[in-house]
Amino acid sequence: MIKNHRLKFIGLWLLHTFNKRYLSVNFDPVNACNLKCKMCYFTDEQYVQKLKGVFDKEDLALWAQRILPRALKLQVGCGTEPTLYKHLDAVFVLAQQYKIPHISLTTNANLLEKESLEKWIQKGLNEIIVSLHGVYQNSYEFFMGKGDYERFNTSLRIITELKQVYPHLTLRINYTFNEDNFLELRDFFKVFGSYSIDIIQLRPIRKLGETEYHNFKLDQIFPIYKEILEGFKIQSKARKITLIATDQIDKLQNRNNDESLIFQYTYCYISPTAFWHPDFKWRTESFNAYCKKTGWGKQIFSNIFKSKAKMKSLQSEHLNYDIDLN
Numbered sequence: 355m356i357k358n359h360r361l362k363f364i365g366l367w368l369l370h371t372f373n374k375r376y377l378s379v380n381f382d383p384v385n386a387c388n389l390k391c392k393m394c395y396f397t398d399e400q401y402v403q404k405l406k407g408v409f410d411k412e413d414l415a416l417w418a419q420r421i422l423p424r425a426l427k428l429q430v431g432c433g434t435e436p437t438l439y440k441h442l443d444a445v446f447v448l449a450q451q452y453k454i455p456h457i458s459l460t461t462n463a464n465l466l467e468k469e470s471l472e473k474w475i476q477k478g479l480n481e482i483i484v485s486l487h488g489v490y491q492n493s494y495e496f497f498m499g500k501g502d503y504e505r506f507n508t509s510l511r512i513i514t515e516l517k518q519v520y521p522h523l524t525l526r527i528n529y530t531f532n533e534d535n536f537l538e539l540r541d542f543f544k545v546f547g548s549y550s551i552d553i554i555q556l557r558p559i560r561k562l563g564e565t566e567y568h569n570f571k572l573d574q575i576f577p578i579y580k581e582i583l584e585g586f587k588i589q590s591k592a593r594k595i596t597l598i599a600t601d602q603i604d605k606l607q608n609r610n611n612d613e614s615l616i617f618q619y620t621y622c623y624i625s626p627t628a629f630w631h632p633d634f635k636w637r638t639e640s641f642n643a644y645c646k647k648t649g650w651g652k653q654i655f656s657n658i659f660k661s662k663a664k665m666k667s668l669q670s671e672h673l674n675y676d677i678d679l680n
Contacts, residue, residue, distance in 0.1 A: 359665055363657040366616055370651050373642070375426040375455070382432050383409040383439040384644040389462050390499035390566075391487060393530060395433075397499070398563035400614050405434075407626030411441045414448060417629075420451035420636045421622060431460035432623065438465070446477035453614055456480050460528075471512065474660035475520045482513055483526045489545050493679075497535060497567065514550040525554035532567070533574045539582050543589045554590060555598040556583075566587035572603065579603045616664055619654055 356362050369376040385405045387396045395401045409417070422428070428449050430436045436459060439445070449457050458481035459474065471482075488494035491503040510525075517523050527546075531539070539556070561570055583599060590597040622630045629636050634644045645651060658664065 359662055360658050362616050363654055366619060367651065369659065370645070370654055373424075375424055376620055377421065377622045378427045378429065378620050379421055379425040379622045379624065380429045380432040381409075381436075381445070382434045382623075383430070383436055383442065383445060385434055385626050386438050387435040387462075388438060388465060389435070389501050391462075391485075391501070392497050392499055392567035393487065393532065393559055393562065393565055395565060397564040397566035401563045408439070409594055409624075409626045411444065414441065414444050416637065417624065418448040418608045420641055421624070421630070422448065422454060424641055425452070425454050425622075427456040427458070429458045429460060429483075430456045433623075434625075435462060435465070437461055443470075443473060443477075446479060448480040454478065458483055460485070462498065462501065463513075464505050466509040466512060468512045468516070472516060472519075475516060480522060481524045481526060483528060484513075486511070486527050486529050488535050489542050492645075493535050493538060499566075499586055510546070510549045514548075517550045524552040525550060526555065527551055528555045528557060530557050530559060531575070532559040533569055533571060536575050536582070537578070539586060539667045542586070543593070547589075547593070551593070551595055552588075553596045553598065556586070558603075576603060577621045 356365065365374060368374075370596075372405055382487055385407045387394070390396050395405075396490070430442070430445060436442060444458070457478050460477060460483040463482075463484045470604070471479075485498075486494070486506075487497035494503045494506065513523075513525050517525065529539070529542075558572060559567075561568075580601075586599070587597060589595075624630060631644075631648075639647070
């Protein structure tokens with residue numbers, strides 16, 4: 355909502371200085387996935403060989419102590435499948451203990467169980483983000499290798515039922531499109547219209563390593579994009595669904611997003627092999643001790659006075675979206 359980068363950094367500096375929450379903590383507790391989606395790096399054999407490890411249950415309490423007091427949001431599941439983690443209950447217990455305002459779970463929804471999911475909701479889970487790469491069964495199971503279409507639909511039914519009991523819960527669908535699954539969006543609501551969906555994001559394919567599917571062109575989509583998007587907008591509005599997309603597909607290919615200027619100061623990624631910044635010795639030093647050591651607050655403060663041209667170096671590759679709130 356705030357467009358001026360100076361105001362962004364003033365706000366961020368105040369939050370940091372007064373020990374308030376401003377971090378978006380993205381936690382992959384296990385470097386594994388139960389599926390082999392053809393557009394994902396889990397089909398890149400060389401990459402998968404390096405992607406190993408499980409976050410030690412004994413480290414969860416320290417993980418929470420180090421970072422959760424400054425977390426505005428906790429997203430469990432970022433680039434792997436979190437429901438494979440045997441201690442996911444403990445993660446949500448700690449998130450509730452540290453009173454995280456927003457807690458989300460990103461999943462392919464093939465392993466969700468109603469009993470477990472309800473426990474997580476009771477522990478403060480606000481949002482379930484479900485990945486989807488095909489509307490029809492044949493395309494879904496083709497792109498989401500090892501994915502079970504019926505099991506996926508069962509999970510959506512379970513979430514819809516639980517939303518009746520826990521109305522604060524939101525369901526978001528992230529649909530990754532390419533030249534071979536884009537046309538199916540015409541029938542999205544015919545197939546999934548009975549489910550209680552709150553948010554839909556339409557996102558283009560991105561190169562994530564040497565993946566099994568490697569058609570990254572969007573040429574065939576350009577001529578029909580506006581037509582299909584307009585139909586999708588009408589359907590979303592009628593169902594009071596928030597749509598995250600863009601009116602102009604070429605904007606998606608422009609990755610210089612001004613909204614990403616503060617990204618490196620707010621994004622905190624943690625996995626079995628990574629913990630925010632490599633020089634953060636989280637086992638022996640606190641968040642505040644690290645920030646004092648590195649002059650973190652001073653870095654934020656200095657950005658208030660930099661020109662927008664100089665701030666371009668802080669931009670990260672984030673897609674440009676429009677958000678239709680209904």
